[in-house]
Amino acid sequence: MSDHRPSPTARRPFARLGLACCLMLASTAIQAATPKTALVMAWNIDAISTFDPAQVGEVVTNELLQNTCDSLVDFDPADERKMIPLFAESWTVSPDRKTITFKLRSGAKFPSGNIATAQDLALSMQRVVKLGFGNATTLTEYGFAKDNVEQRIVAPDDTTLVLTFDKAYPTTLVLQAIAANRVSAIMDMKTVMANQQNGDLGNKYLATHTECIGPYRLAQWNAGESVLLQANDNYWGQKPTLKRVLIKHVSESGTQRLMVGQGDVDVARDLTPEDLKDLESSKDMSIAKVLRPQLYLWTFNLAEGGPFANEKVRLAMRYLVDYEGLGKTVMANLGVPRASFAQLGAVGALDEKQGQPFKLDLDKAKALLTEAGYPDGFTAKLIFGTLQHAAPIAQSVQQNAAKVGVNLTLERMANAQLFAKVRGREFQSAMQAWQTSVPDAHGNASRLVYNPDNRPEAKLTQIPVWRTGFQSKELNEKVDAALLEPDAAKRDALYAELQNEVMAKGPMAIMFQMYNTAAVRNDLKNWTWNGFRTYYAPAAK
Amino acid sequence: MTDVAITASRRSRTSDRKRKLVTLGLAVGRTLLSVAATLLGLTALTFFIGRLLPLDPVIAVLGPNTTHDAYVAMYKQLGLDQPLWKQFVAYLGHLVQLDFGSALTTGKPVASDIARVFPATLELASVAIVIGTGLGIPAGVLSAMYRGSPLDHIVRFVGLLGYSTPHFWLGLMGLALFYATLGLVGGPGRIDVMYELDLEPRTGFYLIDAALTGDGALFRDVFSHIVLPGSILGFGAITYISRMTRSFMIEQLSQEYVVTARVKGLSWARTVWVHAFRNVAVQVVTVVVLSYAFLLEGAVLTETVFAWPGFGRYLTNALLAGDMNAVVGCTILIGVIFVGLNLVCDLLYRIFDPRTR
Numbered sequence: 001m002s003d004h005r006p007s008p009t010a011r012r013p014f015a016r017l018g019l020a021c022c023l024m025l026a027s028t029a030i031q032a033a034t035p036k037t038a039l040v041m042a043w044n045i046d047a048i049s050t051f052d053p054a055q056v057g058e059v060v061t062n063e064l065l066q067n068t069c070d071s072l073v074d075f076d077p078a079d080e081r082k083m084i085p086l087f088a089e090s091w092t093v094s095p096d097r098k099t100i101t102f103k104l105r106s107g108a109k110f111p112s113g114n115i116a117t118a119q120d121l122a123l124s125m126q127r128v129v130k131l132g133f134g135n136a137t138t139l140t141e142y143g144f145a146k147d148n149v150e151q152r153i154v155a156p157d158d159t160t161l162v163l164t165f166d167k168a169y170p171t172t173l174v175l176q177a178i179a180a181n182r183v184s185a186i187m188d189m190k191t192v193m194a195n196q197q198n199g200d201l202g203n204k205y206l207a208t209h210t211e212c213i214g215p216y217r218l219a220q221w222n223a224g225e226s227v228l229l230q231a232n233d234n235y236w237g238q239k240p241t242l243k244r245v246l247i248k249h250v251s252e253s254g255t256q257r258l259m260v261g262q263g264d265v266d267v268a269r270d271l272t273p274e275d276l277k278d279l280e281s282s283k284d285m286s287i288a289k290v291l292r293p294q295l296y297l298w299t300f301n302l303a304e305g306g307p308f309a310n311e312k313v314r315l316a317m318r319y320l321v322d323y324e325g326l327g328k329t330v331m332a333n334l335g336v337p338r339a340s341f342a343q344l345g346a347v348g349a350l351d352e353k354q355g356q357p358f359k360l361d362l363d364k365a366k367a368l369l370t371e372a373g374y375p376d377g378f379t380a381k382l383i384f385g386t387l388q389h390a391a392p393i394a395q396s397v398q399q400n401a402a403k404v405g406v407n408l409t410l411e412r413m414a415n416a417q418l419f420a421k422v423r424g425r426e427f428q429s430a431m432q433a434w435q436t437s438v439p440d441a442h443g444n445a446s447r448l449v450y451n452p453d454n455r456p457e458a459k460l461t462q463i464p465v466w467r468t469g470f471q472s473k474e475l476n477e478k479v480d481a482a483l484l485e486p487d488a489a490k491r492d493a494l495y496a497e498l499q500n501e502v503m504a505k506g507p508m509a510i511m512f513q514m515y516n517t518a519a520v521r522n523d524l525k526n527w528t529w530n531g532f533r534t535y536y537a538p539a540a541k
Numbered sequence: 542m543t544d545v546a547i548t549a550s551r552r553s554r555t556s557d558r559k560r561k562l563v564t565l566g567l568a569v570g571r572t573l574l575s576v577a578a579t580l581l582g583l584t585a586l587t588f589f590i591g592r593l594l595p596l597d598p599v600i601a602v603l604g605p606n607t608t609h610d611a612y613v614a615m616y617k618q619l620g621l622d623q624p625l626w627k628q629f630v631a632y633l634g635h636l637v638q639l640d641f642g643s644a645l646t647t648g649k650p651v652a653s654d655i656a657r658v659f660p661a662t663l664e665l666a667s668v669a670i671v672i673g674t675g676l677g678i679p680a681g682v683l684s685a686m687y688r689g690s691p692l693d694h695i696v697r698f699v700g701l702l703g704y705s706t707p708h709f710w711l712g713l714m715g716l717a718l719f720y721a722t723l724g725l726v727g728g729p730g731r732i733d734v735m736y737e738l739d740l741e742p743r744t745g746f747y748l749i750d751a752a753l754t755g756d757g758a759l760f761r762d763v764f765s766h767i768v769l770p771g772s773i774l775g776f777g778a779i780t781y782i783s784r785m786t787r788s789f790m791i792e793q794l795s796q797e798y799v800v801t802a803r804v805k806g807l808s809w810a811r812t813v814w815v816h817a818f819r820n821v822a823v824q825v826v827t828v829v830v831l832s833y834a835f836l837l838e839g840a841v842l843t844e845t846v847f848a849w850p851g852f853g854r855y856l857t858n859a860l861l862a863g864d865m866n867a868v869v870g871c872t873i874l875i876g877v878i879f880v881g882l883n884l885v886c887d888l889l890y891r892i893f894d895p896r897t898r
Contacts, residue, residue, distance in 0.1 A: 132610055
């Protein structure tokens with residue numbers, strides 16, 4: 001009988017192919033490293049959809065624009081509450097605090113070769129208001145409107161810019177707002193307007209271009225793949241140490257951990273608490289952590305009545321959150337317990353203890369529910385999105401709520417769907433994140449407390465407190481009073497009172513303030529960031 | 542033969558040729574019509590289902606904190622205030638001009654987005670199908686040849702493992718072992734950072750682009766990045782192809798002609814590979830082509846774990862953001878792939894099976 005196996009000739013091609021592959025793999029077994037002249041980061045950059053400073057709202061694009069587009073002023077890297085000059089060399093404030101005159105740098109050039117002038121900046125800021133995207137609120141809440149912006153933001157000469165406000169707002173707050181929201185990013189308006197389509201003021205063109213002046217410039221963006229920033233050799237200020245910044249889109253945190261461990265990237269930005277805990281003991285890297293102005297909160301809809309319209313019920317819900325337990329487990333390295341609307345680090349914020357007076361207390365919650373007329377509890381729905389900590393927190397709260405008779409039905413959904421429901425007041429209760437853009441208590445007071453018009457037809461969908469249907473004239477007045485109080489100590493006292501009151505009866509149970517975390521390899525020096533800004537230029541190797 | 546007869550014979554041959562041409566033309570016409578109807582149906586289905594999804598494309602563009610006025614303006618700009626049928630007709634109007642519109646999530650034309658992400662998936666799927674076919678078919682045939690032997694058990698066990706193990710987990714474990722521990726393969730992504738700026742994408746297929754540069758180190762780097770995700774996906778293909786091949790071959794090997802061939806003194810290998818395997822080739826081709834088509838749809842989880850900027854991930858992100866231009870564009874491409882591969886399949890049947898000619 002003949003041999004049952006395939007002949008050696010038949011096996012040979014496979015053997016050859018296998019051998020070739022093994023040889024090739026063996027020859028590629030190299031120690032990974034990033035280039036000495038580049039900062040390489042692994043980050044989930046799916047959220048990038050445009051680079052128009054008038055439109056961007058995502059954390060990633062915000063950070064990229066802050067490193068590619070100079071604003072008038074900047075946050076002090078050492079203290080985010082202090083403002084330092086950037087494209088404005090200096091500024092003066094009128095005695096009535098309603099006018100700020102900026103003296104700008106002269107001679108700076110855009111990538112096109114055009115000289116940057118105050119007229120460019122005035123037009124750049126005016127277009128933010130005229131386009132009316134979310135960032136326009138940064139200017140409209142200080143009295144700028146489509147019909148007055150050309151009179152209130154003016155450039156009398158090439159190096160002078162004058163902003164005129166409707167009220168005497170705190171100057172630092174205004175400067176913080178325009179620095180944080182990129183609304184004062186100076187753009188090459190000649191180039192932008194030359195690429196205008198159907199009167200869009202260059203919005204479509206700027207979706208994929210940055211026509212700015214900054215330490216870096218956007219060299220390449222491949223959606224869902226990578227972003228490449230190139231050092232701007234003509235930059236007026238301190239030149240970046242590293243010539244390139246390459247951000248690789250890596251959405252899976254486990255993959256990011258492997259890459260930073262292998263040295264394929266210098267920084268990993270989206271690690272899980274478990275990964276961060278493990279990497280803390282690594283000799284090759286350190287964990288960078290800074291509190292950011294983002295709160296994770298449980299928001300209640302009061303618009304259609306129901307149990308959440310009762311402030312005692314809302315207060316009871318605050319006692320159902322296991323701040324300590326979650327803080328040590330799910331939120332370890334992700335955030336710290338915080339109940340006050342003013343984030344830690346903000347001007348006017350209560351300290352850690354005063355700003356977080358709650359703890360898990362089922363008896364207290366039960367007593368409050370009884371006082372509110374719900375001794376046997378009630379049934380309600382809780383919706384939340386896809387953040388990694390959303391489901392564990394919601395489940396923990398659900399379990400605690402069940403113990404006091406409150407039956408919470410959980411529903412997880414895509415973030416876009418969650419936002420749509422909350423914006424439309426189509427929810428009973430929801431958990432989501434909210435981030436302010438200024439290190440001042442007013443940042444959140446103006447969004448989480450102050451509701452100028454609670455009517456459904458007002459459609460103030462950009463204001464979270466409007467979405468809840470909560471409005472208090474008394475609190476509105478207190479927000480206004482604190483905003484315009486010129487004396488710093490008195491202002492702090494007004495905010496302290498406001499925070500205590502809102503913690504007792506506000507429409508949101510604020511639970512945690514979030515961290516920015518990253519694993520940074522040791523060969524990368526001078527990783528510089530605060531809650532509002534990450535500075536690429538000082539980074540070195 | 543008389544002149545009349547010759548002329549009649551010529552006429553008959555000419556009319557035969559004409560008839561064949563007409564038949565061929567009709568067949569081509571029918572195929573094109575069927576393809577067009579399939580794609581139209583697919584477009585309509587995707588479009589209407591997409592519009593019924595509780596996702597808001599305006600929020601995908603403007604973010605959740607936009608003002609109501611800006612929201613309404615964008616809503617109108619996207620044509621969402623129009624009746625559904627009008628939106629569909631307008632979309633079809635653009636489509637016939639091969640204009641898929643712009644993706645809301647990237648701000649770029651859908652066609653250029655697809656042209657960027659699809660080669661990444663095509664390259665990965667091609668490597669995977671080469672691995673899947675190259676190992677799956679021999680494994681299936683050998684398993685059938687030695688049915689009940691330890692080899693057969695191993696092939697079936699590995700097959701079962703491939704079916705039941707999530708690729709997501711397999712990918713992470715593969716990375717942890719071959720990349721992070723042994724350092725045998727490149728990391729996530731298509732190319733190392735060190736080479737990222739050296740490679741100018743010409744075809745979009747990095748293996749080809751790297752080969753065109755003539756830089757051996759660059760080619761090895763690209764190869765080292767694709768080999769692991771390609772193998773993980775290929776593993777899935779191996780399990781399917783080997784199991785199907787095995788069952789086809791077992792049926793064939795029990796046929797009388799196999800016994801006859803063996804009685805006549807033909808070697809076992811020759812009987813199996815030359816005679817029995819040829820009879821299952823058509824079925825195996827169908828299995829391979831279907832596997833390839835599924836791979837080309839994009840393996841979202843594998844692409845996510847390996848940070849592979851491919852088609853599957855693009856489509857999934859578009860779907861989650863309610864970006865219907867991108868979703869419909871991708872769906873049409875998937876439709877075209879399936880229809881195209883079906884046609885290729887038909888063609889291969891004609892080559893492998895003389896009865897279909």
